[in-house]
């Protein structure tokens with residue numbers, strides 16, 4: 502079973518194009534099984550603003566108090582997950598929304614409770630449930646809210662959640678869908694990146710903000726995934742068996 506984990510950022514959820522869904526349909530037609538993980542960062546920001554709750558990010562991760570966690574869960578599970586499943590269904594794709602803390606679909610541990618609050622790093626993935634759903638011909642759509650220790654739930658960066666799902670499922674492909682064409686340098690798409698080149702772009706400040714957890718996840722995913730891409734959700738990303746965006750390659754492949 503060829504599996505692709507697709508991560509869709511909150512930045513682009515409202516702007517997903519028909520051509521994006523056509524690419525999804527082409528992938529399914531080519532025999533790929535797809536697991537979707539979504540974010541919702543901008544929508545969580547808007548909700549927190551409405552609630553007059555301040556939140557800050559440290560290295561791309563949202564510092565998450567109990568109040569922030571409640572808002573994040575409400576937005577991710579109650580709003581973003583619902584929207585995405587309905588959009589997929591409207592484009593003829595049989596999808597099912599999953600709250601990832603249920604049945605430990607994603608289980609996580611605190612990264613650093615004192616520093617980040619209720620923020621987790623995924624420690625295990627319930628493959629049995631995901632594989633059952635895939636075998637039934639459905640596309641699972643996962644929230645980045647994980648089961649934590651002692652009855653807690655933890656907020657997981659959606660890029661990290663997707664990377665963990667890709668590794669656990671031994672996915673062939675990790676696709677990170679965002680609001681730009683891929684990694685840009687001076688406004689130009691960088692079509693191929695190795696880990697060394699990526700690190701240089703982070704050091705020089707070309708890659709910043711929300712792109713940092715994305716490229717870090719991409720590089721880590723290369724340990725188990727054959728193909729890793731960052732692509733735009735506003736355009737087709739897969740046409741005639743070819744992928745667009747920025748492709749990440751292992752170092753030795755380019756030397």
Ligand SMILES: Nc1ncnc2c1ncn2[C@@H]1O[C@H](COP(=O)(O)OP(=O)(O)O)[C@@H](O)[C@H]1O
Nearest residue numbers: 510511512679681683684685707708709711712
């Ligand atoms: N070198 C870069 N190339 C492209 N985007 C970058 C780069 N550096 C920073 N970014 C920013 O990263 C954003 C994508 O990250 P983010 O907003 O967290 O998206 P998502 O919600 O999809 O995870 C882009 O819209 C852009 O503003």
Ligand SMILES: CC(=O)N[C@@H](CCC(=O)OP(=O)(O)O)C(=O)O
Nearest residue numbers: 511540541542562563657658659
């Ligand atoms: C810990 C942490 O940062 N969690 C993220 C989860 C959502 C997310 O990652 O959404 P995007 O993919 O749209 O950025 C947050 O609270 O914003």
